[in-house]
Amino acid sequence: MQEPANQVPPAIQIDSLSKTFAGGFEALKGVSLDVSKGEIFALLGPNGAGKTTLISIVCGLVNPSGGTVKVEGFDILSDYRETRSRVGLVPQELTTDAFATVFGTVRFSRGLFGKPHDDVYVEQVLRDLSLWEKRDSEVHMLSGGMKRRLLIAKAMVHEPDVLFLDEPTAGVDVELRRDMWNLVRRLRDRGVTIVLTTHYIEEAEEMADRVGVINNGELILVQEKNALMQRLGEKRLVLKLNERLDTIPPTLSEKYELSLSDGGETLTYVYDARGEHTGITGLLSDLRDANLHFTDLDTEQSSLEDIFVNLVEQQR
Amino acid sequence: MNIYAIRAIYKFEMARTQRTLLQSVVYPVLSTSLYFVIFGSAIGSQINEVDGIAYAAFIVPGLIMLSLLTQSVSNASFAIYFPRFNGTIYELLSAPVAYYEVVIAYVGAAATKSVLIGLLILATAYFFVDLNIQHPLIMLGFLILTAVSFSLFGFILGIWADNFEKLQLVPLLVVTPLTFLGGTFYSISMLPPFWQNLSLLNPVVYLISGFRWSFYGEGDVSILASLGMTLGFLAICLAVVAWIFRTGYRLKP
Numbered sequence: 001m002q003e004p005a006n007q008v009p010p011a012i013q014i015d016s017l018s019k020t021f022a023g024g025f026e027a028l029k030g031v032s033l034d035v036s037k038g039e040i041f042a043l044l045g046p047n048g049a050g051k052t053t054l055i056s057i058v059c060g061l062v063n064p065s066g067g068t069v070k071v072e073g074f075d076i077l078s079d080y081r082e083t084r085s086r087v088g089l090v091p092q093e094l095t096t097d098a099f100a101t102v103f104g105t106v107r108f109s110r111g112l113f114g115k116p117h118d119d120v121y122v123e124q125v126l127r128d129l130s131l132w133e134k135r136d137s138e139v140h141m142l143s144g145g146m147k148r149r150l151l152i153a154k155a156m157v158h159e160p161d162v163l164f165l166d167e168p169t170a171g172v173d174v175e176l177r178r179d180m181w182n183l184v185r186r187l188r189d190r191g192v193t194i195v196l197t198t199h200y201i202e203e204a205e206e207m208a209d210r211v212g213v214i215n216n217g218e219l220i221l222v223q224e225k226n227a228l229m230q231r232l233g234e235k236r237l238v239l240k241l242n243e244r245l246d247t248i249p250p251t252l253s254e255k256y257e258l259s260l261s262d263g264g265e266t267l268t269y270v271y272d273a274r275g276e277h278t279g280i281t282g283l284l285s286d287l288r289d290a291n292l293h294f295t296d297l298d299t300e301q302s303s304l305e306d307i308f309v310n311l312v313e314q315q316r
Numbered sequence: 317m318n319i320y321a322i323r324a325i326y327k328f329e330m331a332r333t334q335r336t337l338l339q340s341v342v343y344p345v346l347s348t349s350l351y352f353v354i355f356g357s358a359i360g361s362q363i364n365e366v367d368g369i370a371y372a373a374f375i376v377p378g379l380i381m382l383s384l385l386t387q388s389v390s391n392a393s394f395a396i397y398f399p400r401f402n403g404t405i406y407e408l409l410s411a412p413v414a415y416y417e418v419v420i421a422y423v424g425a426a427a428t429k430s431v432l433i434g435l436l437i438l439a440t441a442y443f444f445v446d447l448n449i450q451h452p453l454i455m456l457g458f459l460i461l462t463a464v465s466f467s468l469f470g471f472i473l474g475i476w477a478d479n480f481e482k483l484q485l486v487p488l489l490v491v492t493p494l495t496f497l498g499g500t501f502y503s504i505s506m507l508p509p510f511w512q513n514l515s516l517l518n519p520v521v522y523l524i525s526g527f528r529w530s531f532y533g534e535g536d537v538s539i540l541a542s543l544g545m546t547l548g549f550l551a552i553c554l555a556v557v558a559w560i561f562r563t564g565y566r567l568k569p
């Protein structure tokens with residue numbers, strides 16, 4: 001296949017990637033995925049789905065069993081220097097050198113990734129992550145959340161084009177999580193491609209441009225977050241009634257999936273946003289015919305979590 | 317070549333040495349001094365010359381080798397075992413470094429440290445005995461070559477070992493006995509013929525002999541045999557390291 005010469009290659013290009021561990025366990029079963037430049041991509045999946053394995057192969061921590069991976073057009077095996085100098089990794093586990101200082105260990109990472117000494121840049125990264133005050137502390141004296149930030153600093157300090165965050169918010173408080181997302185957005189504004197894994201659906205929902213759902217080593221689905229939610233989401237139409245209702249009239253409950261809450265003041269209609277006919281128009285006119293009036297109306301989209309649970313269950 | 321990476325690892329390792337200065341420098345110097353006192357002065361005064369060299373002076377090259385080998389092996393093995401153990405190896409494996417750069421940095425740092433210790437012990441020896449080194453440059457060359465070879469060996473050990481016990485067992489059960497039986501305290505020619513021949517299978521004999529030759533102009537085996545043996549050992553270690561990184565043995569699942 002001939003690609004046009006002037007075409008920008010995707011940040012990450014994964015083709016039929018498979019991994020069978022020494023024990024014979026198949027952790028990845030032919031995963032193909034492209035992540036474009038400057039995108040925030042969320043990899044979502046339950047424990048053991050293969051998220052870390054996938055990231056580890058791209059970063060060079062695990063040998064692939066089959067398939068190819070390219071980063072910005074370079075092969076991760078034959079051009080590993082090119083790919084690895086462009087990639088930063090924040091691992092899932094908090095692993096740090098206990099006795100190095102914060103400043104020292106971040107400076108070390110920059111050198112390790114082949115960048116010349118630049119203490120001004122190191123300082124900027126530490127300030128960005130609110131670690132500057134701790135620069136002379138030994139790493140083992142940091143709290144868990146600070147260690148997490150330190151790992152991010154280490155992964156960013158060589159100015160990578162692609163950043164992998166493997167469950168960046170595990171064990172992180174609300175404030176730090178917000179800081180982290182701000183940082184991710186800033187990085188994206190600089191053109192950095194970000195791939196993050198998470199169990200927290202709200203995170204993917206809040207952060208990602210696109211979401212990939214992985215389960216049992218297979219990428220079940222990749223989609224724009226908005227499109228995904230729209231296409232797969234169930235929606236709820238919530239009506240505030242102006243009169244308390246004891247039971248739903250049978251003429252309505254036979255035709256529509258309705259439920260009452262708030263002591264009979266709220267009527268909820270669940271419909272499938274994917275369907276051609278949502279039934280909303282029909283419901284509204286049937287309500288009028290039943291002489292039921294409402295003061296307020298709202299629709300709610302189901303969360304990624306609902307979608308996700310749905311997908312994983314469909315697959316079983 | 318990723319010079320920055322080599323420098324970063326090398327400096328990191330040397331900083332680790334500074335943090336553990338007591339156990340990594342003071343201990344070998346102190347223990348060797350004890351050997352000098354016991355074997356050189358106390359027992360050595362009862363022993364006549366060996367191969368025409370005063371006994372206290374005779375044991376100096378062997379004692380330096382003893383420390384050099386154990387220090388090289390333990391430094392290098394620990395340096396690479398520890399990141400594997402605590403997980404920080406992820407950074408090394410994800411970095412744009414070639415295996416030979418990793419090896420240069422780790423082995424270079426471990427060898428630097430043991431050469432310094434070797435020189436320190438040599439300086440200590442001057443307090444106890446009259447020394448006259450005949451081939452100082454060759455002596456230094458042997459010192460460096462041996463430090464590099466055995467640091468490389470230690471590096472392999474640190475990758476192979478999957479627990480602390482194995483890490484300590486090999487130096488204890490293999491390196492130390494081979495060094496003691498390698499002619500540190502005696503000349504191989506003092507042994508009965510059978511043991512003499514058996515000793516020639518011990519690679520450390522060649523190291524100590526060559527090193528002693530650089531001091532006094534004579535050894536148990538010829539200097540060329542010593543050099544050949546050391547280089548051979550180095551070559552084997554290099555081949556093993558190359559294989560380790562090519563296959564990801566014990567480094568990458």
Ligand SMILES: Nc1ncnc2c1ncn2[C@@H]1O[C@H](COP(=O)(O)OP(=O)(O)OP(=O)(O)O)[C@@H](O)[C@H]1O
Nearest residue numbers: 021025027045046047048049050051052053054569
């Ligand atoms: N080194 C290994 N040897 C054998 N099996 C492994 C190895 N590493 C991972 N696995 C297996 O591969 C599967 C995928 O693991 P992976 O760590 O990629 O999951 P994950 O999606 O990151 O899960 P989590 O959300 O819990 O982090 C798991 O079943 C795991 O047990």
Ligand SMILES: [Mg+2]
Nearest residue numbers: 051052092166
């Ligand atoms: Mg994981």
